[in-house]
Amino acid sequence: MKVFKFGGASVKDANAVENARKIVSLYPQDKIVVVVSAMGKTTNQLEEVAYALWNKDEKTFYVNLEQIQNFHLSIVDQLFGDLKQEIVNVLDDQFTFLKQHFEKLELKNFDFVYDQIVSCGEVLSTLIVERYFRLKGCESSWLDCRKIILTTPNFREGKVLWNETQNLVQSTLLPLFQKHAVVVTQGFIGNTSDGDTTTLGREGSDYTAAILAFCINAESVTIWKDVDGMLNADPRLFADTIKLDKISYKEAIELAYYGASVIHPKTVKPLQNKNIPLFVKSFIHPEKDGTIIQEDTAFDAFVPSFIIKKDQVLMSFLPIDFSFIDEENFVDIFQKLTDLGVKVNLMQNTALSFSIVFDRAKSDPVSIAHALKENYKVKYNESLTLATIRHYNAETIAKITGLKEVFVEQRTRQTVRIVMK
Numbered sequence: 001m002k003v004f005k006f007g008g009a010s011v012k013d014a015n016a017v018e019n020a021r022k023i024v025s026l027y028p029q030d031k032i033v034v035v036v037s038a039m040g041k042t043t044n045q046l047e048e049v050a051y052a053l054w055n056k057d058e059k060t061f062y063v064n065l066e067q068i069q070n071f072h073l074s075i076v077d078q079l080f081g082d083l084k085q086e087i088v089n090v091l092d093d094q095f096t097f098l099k100q101h102f103e104k105l106e107l108k109n110f111d112f113v114y115d116q117i118v119s120c121g122e123v124l125s126t127l128i129v130e131r132y133f134r135l136k137g138c139e140s141s142w143l144d145c146r147k148i149i150l151t152t153p154n155f156r157e158g159k160v161l162w163n164e165t166q167n168l169v170q171s172t173l174l175p176l177f178q179k180h181a182v183v184v185t186q187g188f189i190g191n192t193s194d195g196d197t198t199t200l201g202r203e204g205s206d207y208t209a210a211i212l213a214f215c216i217n218a219e220s221v222t223i224w225k226d227v228d229g230m231l232n233a234d235p236r237l238f239a240d241t242i243k244l245d246k247i248s249y250k251e252a253i254e255l256a257y258y259g260a261s262v263i264h265p266k267t268v269k270p271l272q273n274k275n276i277p278l279f280v281k282s283f284i285h286p287e288k289d290g291t292i293i294q295e296d297t298a299f300d301a302f303v304p305s306f307i308i309k310k311d312q313v314l315m316s317f318l319p320i321d322f323s324f325i326d327e328e329n330f331v332d333i334f335q336k337l338t339d340l341g342v343k344v345n346l347m348q349n350t351a352l353s354f355s356i357v358f359d360r361a362k363s364d365p366v367s368i369a370h371a372l373k374e375n376y377k378v379k380y381n382e383s384l385t386l387a388t389i390r391h392y393n394a395e396t397i398a399k400i401t402g403l404k405e406v407f408v409e410q411r412t413r414q415t416v417r418i419v420m421k
């Protein structure tokens with residue numbers, strides 16, 4: 001059994017859906033779980049719908065839903081032509097259900113509302129994709145992933161209940177393979193034991209693929225992308241990127257941790273635990289090898305990787321009473337950062353100061369400074385870049401830093417991290 005994951009870009013229009021079908025048809029001998037994301041930018045649009053519902057903004061709610069409906073209907077038009085009536089009815093039911101939320105959904109907390117709305121993107125995409133597969137002669141089953149992935153009621157970041165999920169996968173997913181070789185299901189979504197829909201965090205469909213692969217002991221997972229595999233840098237920032245042919249689970253986690261946005265960071269662990277290889281392949285050139293992520297670390301150091309985070313803030317805390325930075329200060333500072341939900345990208349201390357780096361877009365430096373001003377003098381610099389180089393040397397460091405002013409530099413044997421302006 002294999003698991004394939006098709007992200008939003010790989011089902012963004014009718015041609016893309018047909019392309020996904022062709023890819024699945026290249027594997028006629030296999031049993032395949034096909035995990036699909038919402039089409040194109042649907043998740044972002046559904047976020048707007050969720051905000052509108054929360055704010056009781058009726059006009060925005062209906063206008064956005066109408067746009068989403070038209071977008072899906074135009075794809076259906078192109079895929080199904082005269083044979084579209086049945087799928088149109090199915091989608092109509094989904095939109096009727098969604099629209100009723102405006103009157104009926106209990107607005108108890110925003111994250112709950114968000115998950116009830118945003119999860120529909122995956123339901124819509126899989127309904128279309130699975131019916132299209134069948135239209136074209138690919139025998140498949142549609143599975144509502146909420147029947148098999150059970151999570152805690154942490155809306156917007158449901159934590160998987162592994163034992164329950166494992167049992168449900170055995171009893172509900174596996175029997176479907178006795179009927180058809182392909183099972184189409186949603187990424188990103190799950191369910192609480194109370195029957196409320198949850199989501200696993202943005203870009204969570206990769207993680208769904210890994211969860212299901214773990215539970216069915218799949219032979220491999222393939223993530224189909226619009227790039228040739230995992231690259232050593234973001235092609236939007238670097239002209240001369242190189243594909244990583246083969247890297248270890250450990251390396252993939254390191255890269256994801258430092259901010260490479262190729263795979264969802266949680267994806268690797270379930271696969272590593274069962275030694276299931278993860279392929280990242282191009283849906284444009286499915287015949288090409290792509291990247292394989294597996295246990296062996298021998299190839300990790302062949303190519304240096306570059307991860308660039310822009311718009312960073314470097315903030316330093318200096319105890320007002322001129323005392324040393326010690327463990328008590330750490331506890332005090334981290335408690336306040338945790339309360340404010342600050343995600344620290346890098347930290348460093350000297351005798352008299354403790355410094356952190358964080359994303360300006362996620363946290364406001366003024367509120368952080370305010371929360372800590374009683375015990376610390378707080379200083380900060382904005383508009384900085386945090387560059388991480390894995391498997392660096394003098395040449396790659398020089399390439400990144402150039403003539404830029406360096407504020408912080410940290411090195412381990414494999415990784416150098418540089419904060420610069």
Ligand code: ASP
Nearest residue numbers: 037043188202203204205
């Ligand atoms: N559709 C969801 C998102 O855009 C999940 C995913 O694509 O992985 O975040």
Ligand code: MG
Nearest residue numbers: 007008037203
């Ligand atoms: Mg996506």
